[in-house]
Amino acid sequence: MYEKTYPSKRFNITLDFLKKHIKTSETIFDLGVPNPFSKIMEDNGYKVINTKGEDLDNDQSALQNASYEVFTGFEIFEHLLNPYTVLENVKCDKVLISIPLRLWFSPAYRSKTDKWDRHYHEFEDWQLDWLLEKTGFKIIDSVKFTHPVKKLGFRPLLRWFTPRYYLVYAEKVKRN
Numbered sequence: 162m163y164e165k166t167y168p169s170k171r172f173n174i175t176l177d178f179l180k181k182h183i184k185t186s187e188t189i190f191d192l193g194v195p196n197p198f199s200k201i202m203e204d205n206g207y208k209v210i211n212t213k214g215e216d217l218d219n220d221q222s223a224l225q226n227a228s229y230e231v232f233t234g235f236e237i238f239e240h241l242l243n244p245y246t247v248l249e250n251v252k253c254d255k256v257l258i259s260i261p262l263r264l265w266f267s268p269a270y271r272s273k274t275d276k277w278d279r280h281y282h283e284f285e286d287w288q289l290d291w292l293l294e295k296t297g298f299k300i301i302d303s304v305k306f307t308h309p310v311k312k313l314g315f316r317p318l319l320r321w322f323t324p325r326y327y328l329v330y331a332e333k334v335k336r337n
Contacts, residue, residue, distance in 0.1 A: 171326060172198055174306055175235060176205065179257060182302065182330045183207070183231050187255075190229035192217070192237045192247070202233075218242045221250035232256045236326075238292075239284060248296035254333040256298060260284045262305070262327050286327045298331035 175198065183189070185206035191199045195211045202209050212223050218241055224232075232251045238244040238260055248256075262284060286305065293300060308325035 168308070170306070171308065172201060174304065174326075175259060175328060176201060178302075178304060178328055178330065179207075179233075180205070182257065183255065187230040188228065189231045189233055190224065190227055190251075190253070192232070192234040198235055217247055221247060224250040225252065229253055230255065234258045236261060238289070244292060245296060248292065248298070251296075256293070256331050257329070258289065258293075258331070259326055259328040260289055262286065262325055284327070289327060289329065293329065293331050297334050297336075299334050300329050300331045303327065303329040 179202065188208045188210065189202060190210050191202070193199075193212060194214050199209045199211055210227050210229060215223060217223075224247065230253050232253050232255070234247075234256070236259055238247075238258060241247060286303075290300060305327050306325070307323065
């Protein structure tokens, strides 16, 4: 993971957004196996619980059995066949989710060597908003940002000003 490129800009924006909304005293359930960003969260004083590599489309028991105050899913929902079921099984009131946005000039990502490294969904912002609304969350804050690459060409030029990532903070709507 990140052998050739390290997403410093994305990680810095995500960490600043996390610090803006979440206290270090709150335990975070980070969807996905331990990764460079979960290490960054820990290095910044957060207690982080990760999944163990189970197929989250079929098994949400980790979400149901762990104890946490915040759920994070950073660039993971696009890999799930059914992110609705995952969100339905989140048992806390705060979520931070980021997704790569669908780009009209680039096809959906699909690794030819790793079956887990594929995008089933290429989201537009409104689709994530709707998914959160349907699962009982209200978006409190969001940000979109670009992901420029240092290559020549038409698509690399578009990446300098076309938003690539969408990051949201949402809270569970209290029902009476």
